[in-house]
Amino acid sequence: MQPKGARREDVLHVLDQKGGLRPGVVDKVHRETGVPAADIYGVATFYHLLSDPDGGVRVCQGLSCKMAGCDRLMADLRSRDTKATYVSCLGRCDLAPALWDPDGEAVIPQPGLTASHDAMAIDLLGAERPAYGALAAVMERGSDWMVEELERSAITGRGGAGFPAHIKWKGVRSQAEMERYVVLNADEGEPGTFKDREILLRRPHLVIEGLAIAAFTLAANDIYVYVRGEFGRARESMETALAAARRRGDLDHLDGLRWHFVDGHGAYICGEETALLEALEGKRGMPRMKPPFPVEKGFRGKPTLIQNVETIACLPAIVDRGGDWFRSIGRREAGSKLYCISGHVRRPGVYEGPLGWTLRELLEAAGGMVGSLKAFSPGGASSGFLPASKIDVPLDFKSLQKEGSMLGSSGVVVLNQSADMVEAALSQAVFFEDESCGQCAPCRIGTQVLRQTLERYLTSRDVGVLAHLEPVMWGMGEASICGLGQAAHFPLQSAMQYFPEEFGVAAPP
Amino acid sequence: MSQNNGHASQSSDGFIVVDGNELSFREGETVLQAAQRAGIEIPTLCYDERLTPAGACRMCLVEVEGSRLMQPSCAYKASPGLVVRTQTPRVERNRQFILSLHLADNVQDRDEAEDNNPSRLHALAEDYGTLGAWPRVERQRQERPEDTNPFIEFRADRCIACSLCTRYCDQVEAVSAITLAGRGAHTTISTADRLSLTDTTCELCGGCIDVCPTGAMTEKQALAYGKPERELEKVRTTCNFCGVGCQLDLNVDRQANRVVKVTSPPPGTTVNDGNLCVKGRFANDFVHHEERLTDPLIRGEDGQLHPATWDEALDRVVQGLQGVAERHGDDALAFISSSRCTGEENYLFQKMARAAFRTQNVHQCAAT
C-alpha cells in the first residue's frame, strides 16, 4: 500500500536521475519518494534502460537490422571492447544495422523522405508554420465545431489500432469528470517504424499545435508527452519547439495549460496506451484490462485522450483545410499516411501518400527493391508477413485486415529472395518474447514457446517439433490481454501459411 | 459458518444471463461473482475475492455477447442484460490451453508439485484436462537462494506469476514487501534488491503462502518436515494469541502426534477472512517444545521441586489450599486465572474459587 504522500509518479524519473538500478539506488529512491522499496525495485527491473544501466551501446536486433547484419556489428563492437547490448528495436530501421549510445545519442541523419508538397497533411520537409492559426481557429469556432470537423475528416488512430479519433474525443467530452488529460503517445517502437520520430524531429510544431487543439477541445489542463527513451533528439526537438511557441505567444490564449515531458525507459509495451498510463503513474508498464477504457478512466483514473503522434500532427491541416479535404486524400479510407519502409529497399525512409497506397507505389517512392521481393511485413512485427503476390494490396486498415494482416503502424519491411522465413519469424518471435510484459500467461509463456520451438526447428529441421504450435498460437490470439500478445504469433503463423515449404509442410497448417 | 462478512441486504441491481440462466447481480459485481453466487463454476488461478482482480491467468475467460474477444469474468463488470457463456467449446478450449501452457512452464507431475502445498494448477488440470503434454519451457526466472528468512521459501520454478502474493502483500497485509520483478519470461517475485525477507518490510504473515496456487511460496519448516499437506489432517481451531479470534487449521500428523503447520481457512468463511499473522501461522514451535512441563512437580523438604504423580500433586494442592483457609480464613486465598485458557476452564476456575474454596478472590489478567 502506498503511504500517504508517496510520490509514485516520480519513481521512474528519480530512478533515472540516480543512474538506474545500481546498489543502494532503490533505497535512495524509496527515501526520496516514500514509495515502498519493493515497488521501486519491481518498476526498475521492468524497464531495461533502468535495469541495465551499464548496458553500454545498444544494438538493434529488429528484423531490418537483423537482415542488415546486426550480429556483425555486435561482434565488431565487442572486438573493440565496447560494451554493447542487444535490444529489440531502436526505431532506426532506416539506418540498419542501428545502434544507440545512451551516453551520447548521435544526430539522426535524414532518411528517404517525400519531397516537400502541400497535398498531404504532414509534409515532413515542409517549412515551419507561422503562428498557430489552426489553434486560433478552433478557439474561435469552439470545441463542438472541432469535434464535428474531426468526425468529418474520418481520421483513425495512426498508432496501429485505427480507432476513429472522434469517438475517443466524444468519449472524453461526455464524462462528467472535469479533471481530464491529453497524452501524446510518442513511444514509437514497433520494428520497422520510425515515422513519429521524423515528425517529432521535423514538424514538432504540428504536434504541439495539435495537442493544444485537443486540450482546448476536451477542456484538459494537462498534456503529457511520453517520448521513448531512445529518442532523446526527438524530445529535445519538441521542447525547443514548445519554448519557441511560448516565446512567440502562440499558446498565450490557453491559460493554465501545463505541459509535461516524460521519458520512456525502454519498454516497447508502453506504446500500448494503458501500459503507457501505468508508466506515467510510476508503475510497471503492464497493460490494463479494458473496459474501462482510458476515455473514461485513464491517467489517475480520470478521462484521458491518448493519441499517436501522427494522428495529432494531422490536426492542424484538418482544421486549416477542413475535414472533407482530409478525408478526400485517402483512397478507400480517409486521409494521408506516413509509410515507413526499410529492409531490402534502396532508399529506406518515411514516405507520405494517400492512405491506401500499395507496396508497389511505396517501393517506387523509395527507389525500388534491393534484389527481388519475396515477402513483406506491412505494418510492424504484429502484422506478420505477406508474400510478394500481395504487392498490389492497398496498404490500409480494412484491406490488410482482409488479408489476415494489419496496417498497424505502417512500418513496412521488405524482404528479398535471400531471406529465410524461419529466421525472419524467429527474429520477430525474439522481439515479442523480449518485449512481453509478462503479465498474462498466454503471452508470457506463449512467446517463449514460439521462440524456443523455432530455435529447435532451425537446428533440427524436424517438423515434429512444430506439432503443438497450432493450439499455442490459437490461445495467444484468443486469450492475451493486449494487442502485443494477441498478435505475437502472426509472423510465424503467416510465414507458415505463405511459405509452408520452409517449414517442411506442403500445405498451410 | 456464521457469515457476517456479506452485505446486510441481498438486493439486486439487475440481471445478467449466464448460459441461458437469468442471474441477479449487485452494483459493482463482476460476472464471476454473480456466477459463483449462483453456483456456476468458472475456474480461476489468479483470483481472490480480497484482491483487485489482475485478469492475468486468463483461466476465467468467458464469452460475452457483443465482444469479439473472450473476457476475464473476474474483472468484467455485470451490467443489465449482459449475455455470458461459460461452457462453449471456445471457452473450454481456452481453459485447456492455459493449463497446458502453465504445465509446460511448471512442474509437470502432480505428486512432485504437491510435495508440500496443494497445487490448484494441477488440480484444475486434472479436472478440466489439457491439450496434451507440450515440450518444457526453459526456465528464465530468478530465485532468491540467499534469502535466509526462517519461514517462507520461494521456488521460482513453480511460480506462474499470477501476482496473488504480491497483490496480497500490497493490498491486504499492505506492507508491500514483495513485487513482480523483471519482465516477460523473466518475470518473478522479488523483494527490493532481492534482500532476505527479514531485511524488508515483510512482517512474515505468510499470506503469500496461503494465496499461492502452486506452492511456489511455501513453508520452509513444513517443507523440511517432508509430508505433503494432503497427508495431514486439518483440525479447525481458534488462535491462542490476541483477541481477534482467528480461525486456523492445525495441520496434524496423527501418527507422529505433531502439528506440522498452520493454515488459514479459505477467505470469506471465518472472522479472519483467510488471513493470519506471523504468530498465528508460525509461532507454534512451543507446542512441541522440549521445555514443556510433562510431570506434576511438588516441592520437597529439600526446597526443590520433584516429579510426582497426579494423585500426589492434586492431593497436595487441596491440602495446601485448605490449610491456608483453615489458618487464615477463606479470603486468604486468591485465584488468578488466565485469559489464555478456555471459557470452560475459566468457568471451572471461578467455580472452584467460589464453590470449592468459598472466596470471591478470583480474577485474571484482564486489562484488555
Next chain:
Amino acid sequence: MTNSIPEIRDADFLFVTGSNTTEAHPIIAMEMKRAVGRGAKLAVADPRAIWLTEIADWHMQLKPGSDVWLLNAMAHVILEEGLESRDWIEANTENFDSVVETVKRYPPEEAEKVTGVPAETIRQVARAYATTPKAGIYYTLGITEHTTGTDNVYALSNLVLMTGHLGVRSAGMNPLRGQNNVQGANDAGATPVFYPGYQRAEDPAVRDKFSRAWGVEQNPNPGLNLNDMMKAMGDGRLRGLYLMGEDIVISEPNVERVEEALNHMEFVVVQDIFFNESCRWADVVLPAACFAEKDGVFTNSDRRVQRVRKGVEPPGQARADWQILAEVMRRSGLEQPDYQDPGEVYAELASLAPKFGGISYQRLDTEGGLQWPVETPDAPSTEFLHKGGVLRGKGLFQAVEYRPPFESADPEYPLVLSTGRTLYHYNAATQTRRSEGLSQKQPESFVEIHPGNAFKMGVEDGQLVDVVSRRGRVRCRAMVSRQVRRGSIWMPFHFPESKTNYLTTDAGDAVTGTGEYKVCAARIEPVLEDAPRQVFPGSYASARS
C-alpha cells in the same frame, strides 16, 4: 467491541487511539487497511509514529497521558461547531449538559499546549469524525493502561454519544481485546465483580442463584481484583495463591514488589504449560495442555464464541486445565458432575448465564462462531450492539476532567516511558520466544529513543543502555527511532531477561485497578562496554530512524 471485525472494512472514518493495531492485532489492522484502501479516512492518536500513521490522514502525536485533554478538545470542537447529533442525544442519552459545561474549558488551542497536537489537526479530526456517518473508534491499552484509564474511556464514549455513532454498522466504540480469551474469561465470571454472564457478585439474588446451583453458600465478602491482590499479598491478607496460566512475575507492574510479596505466601500452586518465572515460588506445579491439545471455546474481541479443538495429545503427563480443575474440586469435597468433555461444562455455564443461553457446541460446530448475546437456541448471532438505541436504557454522558499521570518527567527522570507489544512476540513470550524464526527476527529487548534525545545522551543506535525508573533498572539495547516523540521512550515487555515491569508503576486506575503501564518517569544511562550494533535490521522502526 460494539461492532464486528468484518464491519471495519466498510467504515468511512477510523479513529484509532492507543492501539498499535498492526502489531498487537494484525488481522484487525488488515481490515483497517482495507477500509483505507477503499478510501476511508484514518486518524491515529498515538504518542508513537506507529505503522498505521504511514497511511493515516492525520497523526495526532500526543504526549503520553494527555488523552483526556485531546478527547475533550475534540468534543469541544464538535459542540462549538454544532456538529453533535441533537435528536439522537435527546432520544438515547442522559447527562449531556454536564459534558457541554466541562468541555467548554478544553479549547483546541489550549489542548495544543498540553498535548502537543496542533489545534487545527484536532479541529479537522473532530469535524471528520462527527460528520462521517460510518465512523468507528478503535482503542486498546494505550487508552486503558493509565491511572486515568476509565476517564479516557468516558471521554471517548462522550464523543460516541454526542455524535450518535452507535448501533450502526461500521460505527461504534471498539476496544480491541489483547488476549485470545479476555472476553471469554470475563464472560465466564473469572472476575471478583461478576458471576458468569455479568451477573453482579454484590447482588444477593445472584449469589443465591449460584449457591443453589452449586450447592455451596456463596461468600458475601467482596473479592479482590488483581491489583488489590498484589497489594494484599504484600500486606499479609493473602496467604495462598493458585495461578492458572498466568506468570505474575513477568506481567504485573512493579515486579520487585510482586516478588517480595510471593516470598510471604504459605502455599502457591502454578498450573502452566512451561516452567514459568512464578514456578520459583510454587509448592506444586501442574503441567497443563496447550490450546492445540484440548477442546473448549475462546471468545474474541467482538464477542464471538468459537471452538478450540484438540489436534494433538499433550506431552507426557500433562492434562487439560479443565480436567485438572474438575479433579481439584472433586478432591476438595465439592460435589461435581462427572464432566466427560468441555461441552458439558459449557452447557452448565450456558444454563446459568442467560447471555449465552442459546449457545451450544452443536450450534458452534454447525454455525462456526456465535456472537453473544444469544439467549435462546433459535436466537441469531448478534453482529453489533446497541442497534436501535443504547443497550441498557440510556447512554450516560460522563464529564471528565484532565488529571496528570501518576508520574511526570523531572530532572532526575527526564523521559517518559511507555510499554507495549511488538508484532513478533506475545506477552511474556513464553510461546513466541520458543519459535526459532521469531527469535531470529526479534531476538532481544530494546528501548526506542528519539534521535534528539539519544544524541544529547551520547547514545548510539544498537548501544547497550540501562533504563532506570524509581523502581528499578533494566538493561537492553537502544533503538534510535523517530517512531517515538522527543522526550518519550518505549519498550516492549516480552523479554524475561530484561523485565520491563521492574520499571513500571503499580499506581492503578481507581475503578479498574489497571496499572499505568503507559506512563512512568525514567532515564537512560549508556553502558559503555561494547560496540553498538544494529538491533533489528529491516524493521519498520529502524527504517524510520
